[in-house]
Amino acid sequence: MGLKAYLNDIVEAVVTTAKGMRITARYGVNPKEEVTLQYPEERWEIPQGYRGFLHNDIKTCTACNMCVKVCPVDCISLESVRGADKKMVLCSYDINIGRCMYCGLCVEVCPVNSLKHTSGYEMASADRGEMILHFIAEDAAEIKARVARQVAEAAAKAAEAAKAAEASKAAEVPKPADLSAEAAKAGGDDPKAAKAEAPKAAPEKKE
Numbered sequence: 001m002g003l004k005a006y007l008n009d010i011v012e013a014v015v016t017t018a019k020g021m022r023i024t025a026r027y028g029v030n031p032k033e034e035v036t037l038q039y040p041e042e043r044w045e046i047p048q049g050y051r052g053f054l055h056n057d058i059k060t061c062t063a064c065n066m067c068v069k070v071c072p073v074d075c076i077s078l079e080s081v082r083g084a085d086k087k088m089v090l091c092s093y094d095i096n097i098g099r100c101m102y103c104g105l106c107v108e109v110c111p112v113n114s115l116k117h118t119s120g121y122e123m124a125s126a127d128r129g130e131m132i133l134h135f136i137a138e139d140a141a142e143i144k145a146r147v148a149r150q151v152a153e154a155a156a157k158a159a160e161a162a163k164a165a166e167a168s169k170a171a172e173v174p175k176p177a178d179l180s181a182e183a184a185k186a187g188g189d190d191p192k193a194a195k196a197e198a199p200k201a202a203p204e205k206k207e
């Protein structure tokens with residue numbers, strides 16, 4: 001390093017220190033101009049529209065998968081199965097907030113507004129696993145097994161109902177023997193039918 005560069009460094013150090021001290025002196029003289037907060041006792045007021053941690057109301061969520069598809073960093077994952085009533089049942093719904101960049105695209109596409117940003121932003125952890133928010137506490141395998149049982153029960157009930165309906169329909173259809181008896185009865189009761197079936201008398205001869 002030459003003498004000129006050495007002197008320049010000294011001048012620059014003096015100037016930047018003086019700038020810093022001028023700001024310190026200004027806020028020291030006028031404490032109303034404080035720019036820091038005594039966090040965590042004090043906190044900034046969260047502005048409207050702030051995009052904090054995500055929350056999914058799983059009772060409203062329809063497991064449509066749109067948030068999963070739209071997320072540019074693949075931080076949402078869900079599992080679902082079709083239930084006995086043909087609707088999708090969520091088995092798991094997780095968001096990795098350590099990977100999320102809070103772009104809000106998933107909230108925009110959610111058709112039922114179940115996914116929303118909260119004002120939460122405080123989360124520190126030494127374990128990446130803790131950064132994954134699990135919105136369904138029950139084990140996914142247990143939910144799948146329960147739904148599969150419900151589907152099987154519903155299918156068995158539907159098959160039984162169909163069988164019973166078929167049996168009652170078969171009981172209502174008259175047998176051929178019953179048909180002829182009914183026809184004979186109908187003929188006897190109906191004078192027109194009896195007349196039609198009676199043998200005609202021979203014409204009388206005129207003398």
Ligand code: SF4
Pocket residue numbers: 054070071072073074075076095099100101102103104105106107
């Ligand atoms: S806010 Fe953006 S990055 Fe975060 S989960 Fe939603 S789509 Fe993905």
Ligand code: SF4
Pocket residue numbers: 056060061062063064065066067068106109110111112113114115
């Ligand atoms: S977009 Fe909304 S309704 Fe669809 S899976 Fe995501 S959170 Fe659920």
